[in-house]
Amino acid sequence: GERLLEERNSIVDELEILAEGFENSRRKTKLIKVLPAYGIFKELISYYGVSQLVNLAVEKKINSWKDFLQILPLRAKRSSWVNVGGQLLPRASLDTMVKQLHSGKIKSWNEVHAFYQKNGDLYKDQKLQHAFASLLEINKLTPSKFNRKVFKKLLEQAIATREWMLKAIYDSRAKDHHNEFRRMVYETQEQMDKVLGKLDENTFINQQEMEFQQFKSQANNLIRLFKL
Known part of the structure; x- marks a missing residue:
């Protein structure tokens, strides 16, 4: 299966590809558009990993490749995570808490909350390890x-991915402004702008543009500092 996906073999479109655990139902859950989705997910996972490394280098003010290598979690391994009441925990941490509840080591709600707080404090480092292992x-x-x-x-690819994400966001919002069927309910452009707001003043788009430029600048700066 992986080989067919990596080769982008068109036979994938003819296969019935099912997913488990996506729906609370006995019916089959069939995946569609698997080939393009596979490529996009790979790209986004890679971006996720690179973005965490960029954040790490910026936060720690790393100025050389040698120093950067020294703080990377080179032995990190990817593990499964679970959403527990809105907090993401490694499966191993949740299993530990359940065992401690059964054994009586955790006896009160305060101790449960303390366990959550401890794992919350570890989240940043755990996320970095997960991101690097995934990358x-x-x-x-x-x-x-x-x-x-x-x-x-990887940095150059991540910049391209972030730019693609920005364009997709813009194109999605632009549909409301350029679609003739949507425009027909307004008598003038001014009326439409009052209801939808001007496209070039869209807060979300402008925020994403700012974040893209920041990421691009940080990534290019690492290329320069690390002499890549």
Whole structure:
């Protein structure tokens, strides 16, 4: 299956591909548009990993490739996570809490809340480990193969992905302004702008544009600092 997806073999479109656990139903859950979705998900997972590395380097004020390598979680392994009341926890942490409840080690709500708080404090580092492990796995890399050349390529790809995301957001919002069937309910452009707001003043689009430019600047700065 993976080979067919990686090769973008058109035979995938003819296959019945089912998912488990997506619906609370006995019926089959059939996945559609699998080929394009597979490529997009790979791209987004890679972006997720790179963005966390960029955040790490910026936060720690890392100025060299050597220093950067020293703070990377090179032994990180990807594990499953669960949403517990709105808080994301590694499955292993949840299993630990359940065992401690059964054994009586955790005896009160205060101790449960303390467990949540402790894991909340660990979340940032756990997320970094998950992101880096995911980045390596999705790109079929080992820690030893994560070098300057690879990181530069990943940074450039991440910039392109973030730009694609921005364009998709803009195009989605622009439909309301350019679709003739939507425009026909307004007598003038001014009337439409009052109801929908001007496209170039859309707060969400402008926020995304600002975040893209910031990410692009940070990524390019790392390329320069690390001499990639």
